[in-house]
Amino acid sequence: MRTFVSRIAVGAALSAMATGVAVAQQAEPDNLLPAEQTSEDAQSFDDAFPEAVSTPVVQGDLEAELKPNVHAWSTDNVQSLIAVIEGIAAEGLDPADYDLQALKTSLASGPSIELNTLASKNFRWLVEDMRDGRTPMDARTQWFVVDNDREKYRTADLLEKAVVSGNIAEILSTLTPTHPDYGRLKEELAKTPASEPAKRKLIRANMDRWRWLERDLGTMYLITNVPEYQLRLTVNDKIIKTYRTVVGKPGRTATPQLAEMVEGVVFNPTWTVPQSIVKGEGLGAKVLNNPAWARRNGYKATKGANGWVTVVQQPGPGNSLGRMKLEMPNRHAIFFHDTPSRHLFNNANRALSHGCIRTENALEVAMLVTILGKGATKEEAVKISTSGKYTKVKNKRELPAYITYFTMASDINGDMTTFQDIYGRDKPVLASLDKPRVDNRTNESNDEVIVIENNPLAGG
Numbered sequence: 001m002r003t004f005v006s007r008i009a010v011g012a013a014l015s016a017m018a019t020g021v022a023v024a025q026q027a028e029p030d031n032l033l034p035a036e037q038t039s040e041d042a043q044s045f046d047d048a049f050p051e052a053v054s055t056p057v058v059q060g061d062l063e064a065e066l067k068p069n070v071h072a073w074s075t076d077n078v079q080s081l082i083a084v085i086e087g088i089a090a091e092g093l094d095p096a097d098y099d100l101q102a103l104k105t106s107l108a109s110g111p112s113i114e115l116n117t118l119a120s121k122n123f124r125w126l127v128e129d130m131r132d133g134r135t136p137m138d139a140r141t142q143w144f145v146v147d148n149d150r151e152k153y154r155t156a157d158l159l160e161k162a163v164v165s166g167n168i169a170e171i172l173s174t175l176t177p178t179h180p181d182y183g184r185l186k187e188e189l190a191k192t193p194a195s196e197p198a199k200r201k202l203i204r205a206n207m208d209r210w211r212w213l214e215r216d217l218g219t220m221y222l223i224t225n226v227p228e229y230q231l232r233l234t235v236n237d238k239i240i241k242t243y244r245t246v247v248g249k250p251g252r253t254a255t256p257q258l259a260e261m262v263e264g265v266v267f268n269p270t271w272t273v274p275q276s277i278v279k280g281e282g283l284g285a286k287v288l289n290n291p292a293w294a295r296r297n298g299y300k301a302t303k304g305a306n307g308w309v310t311v312v313q314q315p316g317p318g319n320s321l322g323r324m325k326l327e328m329p330n331r332h333a334i335f336f337h338d339t340p341s342r343h344l345f346n347n348a349n350r351a352l353s354h355g356c357i358r359t360e361n362a363l364e365v366a367m368l369v370t371i372l373g374k375g376a377t378k379e380e381a382v383k384i385s386t387s388g389k390y391t392k393v394k395n396k397r398e399l400p401a402y403i404t405y406f407t408m409a410s411d412i413n414g415d416m417t418t419f420q421d422i423y424g425r426d427k428p429v430l431a432s433l434d435k436p437r438v439d440n441r442t443n444e445s446n447d448e449v450i451v452i453e454n455n456p457l458a459g460g
Contacts, residue, residue, distance in 0.1 A: 069156060071163040073119040078107050080168040081119055084126065091176070092189060092204035093129055097437040098122040123162060123172075125437065127155045130175040133211035136438040139428035140212065142256040144332065149175075149215050177210040179217060180237050181410050185210075188408075188416055202418070205429045206408040213259065213402065220372065221400040222262065222336075224357060226255050227419035229350040230412050231336070231359055233368065242412045243365060244345045246358040253354045254423045257405050260328040261398040264375055265366045267384050267391045268315035269325045269337070273299075277311075284309035315390050322358075323385065324366035327392070328401055336401070338362030351422050357403070373397050 073081075085098045099122050106115040131149050153175060162171045176182065189203045217223070217234075224231040224245055231243045248255035278284040287294040287301040288309065294301065298314040313319055322338020332355075339358040344350060359365050367381040373395030376384065384391045407426055411417040421427075432438075 070117050070120040071159060073116050073163055077163055077166055077168060078119050081123060084169050084172055092207035093134060098125055123159055124155050126172055127158055130172060133208045135208050135429050135432050139432040141425045144256050145259040147214055177215050179210060182210040184410055184416060201430055201433055202408050204433060206406050209406055218400050223402040225409055226405050227407055227422050244360040246344050246350045246353050248353050248355040249351055250423055255355055256332055258330060258334060258403045260330045260401050262326045262328045262369055262401050263398050264327040264394040265370050266325050266327060268323055268389055269321045270315060270390055271313040271319055271321045273311040278309055284311055287311055315388060323363050369399055373399055
């Protein structure tokens with residue numbers, strides 16, 4: 001039986017969602033999306049830090065001997081840096097990584113090239129770890145997020161500002177993730193005693209995972225924590241609506257960690273069946289040899305002159321992608337979509353898919369994304385979704401979508417919770433905390449690109 005959402009029910013749901021979003025932003029629905037990006041403050045560095053600021057007093061002409069990325073440090077600035085390092089454990093980092101004793105010893109001898117080099121190096125290391133995360137890339141299993149913070153907060157610029165202004169702690173604090181969950185993990189770490197080292201290490205690992213992402217996730221975005229099996233629509237870091245999810249099975253089809261932009265929505269999608277199923281599982285031959293069965297299940301097959309068979313499942317209530325998929329192009333072919341097997345959302349263990357993320361109440365998600373992205377009005381979205389026809393809606397404003405993996409985080413009720421490490425991704429992260437810090441990390445994952453031939457039929 002065809003199962004279309006009634007206009008009345010959809011309208012009521014969307015109206016309720018719009019009210020929730022408006023409360024979060026204190027704005028009308030038309031103002032829900034982030035404003036267009038504006039250029040940075042026109043104030044120059046020279047304006048912000050004029051030459052009147054006193055320069056450090058050192059013995060001899062040390063400036064001529066300084067290496068690139070090395071600046072002259074006053075003793076006051078070094079003392080401020082030492083204070084930051086002594087308190088850096090509160091951020092889940094290890095003071096031992098930053099030459100604390102060597103800095104103190106060098107400071108005792110007064111200004112010198114050695115002190116400038118040591119202080120500059122450790123400031124840079126603090127920037128790297130607080131901005132990008134301490135975990136080396138080879139320990140970030142299936143992590144494919146490009147973090148643009150490296151361009152927004154350039155190490156050399158921060159170093160120069162720090163030594164000129166003397167605001168060492170303040171400048172480093174600007175790198176702290178803004179998401180409330182980072183602060184909650186920090187609070188959890190503060191109240192967890194040293195007698196619970198395993199818990200402290202797990203907290204530190206998940207604090208670091210927030211640093212792998214951009215510092216500011218944006219005003220409005222979708223975010224899913226894979227081990228939690230939940231998707232959130234978030235505005236100003238407040239949860240507006242949550243949806244249960246089905247994610248990839250452990251192994252090759254595990255869902256990777258991504259940060260992509262949702263460009264639009266496909267309502268009533270078709271599904272082009274992967275050749276691993278068409279040929280490998282014999283679906284092509286079955287569709288060609290049993291037309292009545294193929295019609296009942298919405299399959300159409302095309303056989304080329306070279307014998308190549310292509311099978312496409314048409315839109316309909318039995319389509320394996322359900323009634324929508326979010327358009328978020330990425331090299332791994334991962335996206336959010338509906339499913340006809342909605343009973344699976346009642347399972348406690350929902351790691352069942354071939355990599356893509358199946359979403360509860362997916363049609364509501366699709367219409368909200370369309371409306372908030374200004375691809376269509378509420379009335380247009382309802383009409384399109386209930387038409388039964390394949391329709392791709394391009395949004396005027398894209399919506400960030402984050403696919404994350406936290407094994408300790410706030411759940412959808414706001415309670416700090418530990419989630420099952422369904423993919424075994426904690427082990428290399430935890431192990432890296434016991435190893436010496438890795439310098440000069442690249443911003444590219446060492447993992448190969450994994451394009452998952454999504455089979456929505458497998459596991460529902």
